[in-house]
Amino acid sequence: MEREIFRVENLSKSFGTEREKDCVEVIRNISMSIREKEFIVILGDSGCGKSTFLKILAGIHPASGGNITLDGKSCGVSIPREELRKFGFVFQSDNLLQWRTAGGNLRFILGMMKLKGSRWEKRVDEMLELVGLLDYRHVYPHELSGGMKQRVGIARALVHDPEILVLDQPLGALDTITRKMLAFEVLNIWKKTQKTVIMVTNNVDEALLLASRIFIFSPLPAGIAREFIDDIPVEERTVEISRNRRFNELRGEINALLRVNMKGGASYGK
Numbered sequence: 001m002e003r004e005i006f007r008v009e010n011l012s013k014s015f016g017t018e019r020e021k022d023c024v025e026v027i028r029n030i031s032m033s034i035r036e037k038e039f040i041v042i043l044g045d046s047g048c049g050k051s052t053f054l055k056i057l058a059g060i061h062p063a064s065g066g067n068i069t070l071d072g073k074s075c076g077v078s079i080p081r082e083e084l085r086k087f088g089f090v091f092q093s094d095n096l097l098q099w100r101t102a103g104g105n106l107r108f109i110l111g112m113m114k115l116k117g118s119r120w121e122k123r124v125d126e127m128l129e130l131v132g133l134l135d136y137r138h139v140y141p142h143e144l145s146g147g148m149k150q151r152v153g154i155a156r157a158l159v160h161d162p163e164i165l166v167l168d169q170p171l172g173a174l175d176t177i178t179r180k181m182l183a184f185e186v187l188n189i190w191k192k193t194q195k196t197v198i199m200v201t202n203n204v205d206e207a208l209l210l211a212s213r214i215f216i217f218s219p220l221p222a223g224i225a226r227e228f229i230d231d232i233p234v235e236e237r238t239v240e241i242s243r244n245r246r247f248n249e250l251r252g253e254i255n256a257l258l259r260v261n262m263k264g265g266a267s268y269g270k
């Protein structure tokens with residue numbers, strides 16, 4: 001069994017103070033423990049609090065209550081700045097720096113983290129190669145396709161060698177075919193890098209292709225409605241996966257749960 005790398009206990013988040021009438025409770029009592037090299041997928045209705053959960057991990061918002069433990073160290077309601085480099089983030093929109101090339105976007109992160117020298121310079125090329133874009137390292141974002149931009153985003157999230165990769169619907173803005181192809185690339189990247197991944201998606205098939213465990217978030221305020229272990233063997237996660245018996249069993253169960261649990265649940269089924 002791999003070691004526990006990350007744990008949240010009774011995490012909660014409200015925007016605004018309780019006395020304010022527009023106070024929104026977004027997250028209520030989320031607890032989860034994540035081991036090294038796991039691929040965690042979070043599924044839930046639009047607006048239920050998934051990005052808010054990831055933004056707490058990114059240090060963008062502190063939680064309102066609960067505790068986060070990172071690498072065995074208790075951090076309270078927010079991860080200290082110096083620990084944030086253990087995470088690599090890909091946010092919902094690509095948010096690349098438009099005035100920097102693909103390689104320049106990766107170097108920008110290294111600069112921010114004060115990581116200098118030939119080892120890191122080499123890693124820029126290695127990460128661009130990992131996502132199949134080494135030949136595009138001098139190209140600016142506006143000259144890249146949507147899928148390529150997301151791949152640069154993934155390379156950028158990995159460039160400082162984080163322990164945990166956090167992906168917020170990284171493939172959400174892409175057309176169906178590109179999305180499927182990139183999902184397989186994410187699977188390969190995970191196999192090659194052996195990183196711990198926490199990913200939000202709204203696509204059940206994508207979740208089943210990638211996950212070790214799937215957490216279904218309930219509608220606002222988000223809590224964990226159910227956890228599924230995705231025990232489809234890694235060698236069966238191929239383009240044939242939709243014919244896999246276990247894939248179809250899990251897919252049926254998850255879709256049924258999403259349909260009863262969520263206002264927008266019908267959009268998850270296919």
Ligand SMILES: Nc1ncnc2c1ncn2[C@@H]1O[C@H](COP(=O)(O)OP(=O)(O)OP(=O)(O)O)[C@@H](O)[C@H]1O
Pocket residue numbers: 015024026044045046047048049050051052053092220
């Ligand atoms: N900074 C903020 N201030 C106040 N309310 C916020 C803030 N950020 C998010 N919210 C609210 O929190 C709720 C959850 O938003 P969040 O972005 O986490 O949803 P989500 O699950 O990621 O949705 P989607 O799947 O559409 O991306 C929404 O009701 C949203 O309006």
Ligand SMILES: [Mg+2]
Pocket residue numbers: 050051052092168
């Ligand atoms: Mg979101």
